[in-house]
Amino acid sequence: MLEIENLSKHYGDVKAVQNLDLTIEPGEILCMLGANGAGKTTTLMVALGFTEPTAGTVRIRGVDVTQDPLEAKRHVAYVSENVMLYGNFTARQNLDFFTKLGGKKDASDADYAQVLGRVGLQEDAFNRRVKGFSKGIRQKLGIAIAIMKDAKVILLDEPTSGLDSKSGVEFLQLLADLRTEGKAIWMTTHDIFRAKGIADRVGIMVSGRLVQVLTRRGLEQQDLEALYVQYVSQPTEQAA
Ligand SMILES: Nc1ncnc2c1ncn2[C@@H]1O[C@H](COP(=O)(O)OP(=O)(O)O)[C@@H](O)[C@H]1O
Ligand SMILES: [Mg+2]
Known part of the structure; x- marks a missing residue:
């Protein structure tokens, strides 16, 4: 569904992403952890066709995002931090x-009303200006847009940062529902607790490299927090 193959993206001397290989299947949520500057957003920017890779490919439903960006974009939705x-x-x-x-x-x-209700908006909010909406509701509207598009691949970049715990839980429930419908989901997050709660696999990026991918089984067997801290506290040379 989302296939990233040997992807590298350099900005001058900065190796934002290095030789990244990752596939996300339909019905799967991958949570990507990584310190600021690890290359998470850059990976998404390439996948969305906003910037070209230095090397490697990203395919969405088999469509190369660099070769056929318009067709690839039809199948992908993006939910940013704001x-x-x-x-x-x-x-x-x-x-x-x-x-x-x-x-x-x-x-x-009727379609719009159905989807707005599904993401948890009260009916009296449908026709209110979004100016006064909380961050939680705005993020849920982002999901509503993705649902309307019926995108098979959903890319989210720190979508729950700054949400209170109730909104966060509701937001993740929406993602879990989309997983049930067969979407392939990438969510970047700094929240190890939430990642552990929802992810089918958790990736860790350090200095542009994907250094670890844990399955559910791995998550049960290992202390993710300790592992993560160990990776991010490595000197960068070691990670590179
Ligand atoms: N447009 C850009 N021009 C130059 N350098 C960039 C650009 N975008 C990102 N970078 C650099 O690439 C690296 C990875 O950044 P980013 O992908 O935003 O990391 P993350 O999302 O994991 O915090 C950082 O060193 C960042 O400064
Ligand atoms: Mg980022």
Whole structure:
């Protein structure tokens, strides 16, 4: 579903991503941990076609994102740390705008209402301007946009940072539901506790390299927090 093969991305001397190999299957959530500057966002930027790889490929449903960016983009949704919404538009108008921008022109008002309800918006909020919405609701609107697009691959970059615990739990439940529907999900997070709670696999990036991928079984057998601290406290030369 999402296939990253021998991906490298350099900015001058900075090796933001080095020889990254990773596949995420349908119905799987991968959580990526890594210190600031580890290369997590850069990987997503390449996968989204915002920047070209220095070497290697990213394929989404078999489509190379560099060779055929428009086709690849049809199958991927992106939820950033601060979901971009128009403050003066209502929740429904934002959903309509971004759904059409994503290429789906035939969604009805009933579709929008159904999805807004699914992500947990109260009906009286559908037609309120998003300007006053909490971060939790904004992030859930990001999920609503991804659901409307019916993207098979969902990439999330620290989507739960700054959410209170109730919103965080609700947000992760939405991701778990999407997993059940067969989406392939990458979520970057700094929250080891949440990663352990939801991930099918947890990756750790250090200085552009994917140094560890733990399955559920590995997560049960190892102390993720201790392992992570051990990796991030290594001198960079060792990691590189
Ligand atoms: N557009 C850019 N130009 C130059 N360097 C960049 C750019 N984007 C990211 N970097 C560098 O690449 C490295 C990885 O950054 P990033 O992917 O944002 O890490 P993370 O998301 O894991 O915090 C960092 O050293 C960062 O400074
Ligand atoms: Mg980042």
